[in-house]
Amino acid sequence: MIESVIQGIADKLDAAFGPECRVYGNYVSQNLETPCFLINPVNPRREQQLGSREARLYPFDVVYMPAAADREELFRTAEKLLLELRIIQTAAAGALRGKDMNFNITDGVLHFLVTYDFSVCETKEIENPMEGLAMKGV
Numbered sequence: 001m002i003e004s005v006i007q008g009i010a011d012k013l014d015a016a017f018g019p020e021c022r023v024y025g026n027y028v029s030q031n032l033e034t035p036c037f038l039i040n041p042v043n044p045r046r047e048q049q050l051g052s053r054e055a056r057l058y059p060f061d062v063v064y065m066p067a068a069a070d071r072e073e074l075f076r077t078a079e080k081l082l083l084e085l086r087i088i089q090t091a092a093a094g095a096l097r098g099k100d101m102n103f104n105i106t107d108g109v110l111h112f113l114v115t116y117d118f119s120v121c122e123t124k125e126i127e128n129p130m131e132g133l134a135m136k137g138v
Contacts, residue, residue, distance in 0.1 A: 004092035005058050005116055006039050009085065013037050013062075016084040038063040042113070049119065057117040059100070064110040074110045078103040081112045093118045 006025045013023045022036040040061045047055040062085070064077050085098045098114040105111070 001056065001092050001120075002041060002044055002058055004090040005060075005088070005096065006041070008088035008090040008096065009039050009060065009062065010037075012084055012088050013039075016080060032065065034065050034067045036065050038065070052122045054120050054122070055117060056120055057115060059113065059115040062112040062114065064112065066108070066110075069108045071105070071108075074105050074108075078105075078110055078112060081114075085112070085114050088116070 010023045010025050013021070017037075020035070022033050023039070024032070024036060025039045028038070040063060042059045042061050044056070044058045047057065049055055062081065064074065064081075066073050066077075081103070082101055085101065088096050088098070090096055096116040096118060098116055100115045101113065103110060103112045
């Protein structure tokens with residue numbers, strides 16, 4: 001499920017920033033080509049709700065590393081992310097709305113924080129629900 005959300009974020013970033021800005025959805029330790037985005041999940045969690053329902057919460061830190069240290073470019077990128085990551089499309093859950101969006105700039109790198117959440121209802125299929133039924137008096 002989380003892979004689908006990461007892919008939805010990556011698709012939105014590709015569409016908004018084009019091929020000249022690389023998007024990494026997996027951990028990359030070296031040889032980054034800048035400018036680029038890194039999509040990092042931050043403490044994903046589930047919360048049990050009534051019955052078989054549960055809430056899935058996926059906070060992300062979308063890191064933008066510019067080609068050159070330019071504070072104005074970082075602010076422009078943050079403003080664009082506020083618009084572009086409002087709603088993403090995922091294969092597993094459809095459209096998801098981003099919430100709790102905020103950003104900070106640390107050491108010339110933009111950290112854009114966003115959370116996507118949705119409900120999941122797990123159903124258990126009963127193979128033969130009438131197997132043990134006995135009727136008396138008929």
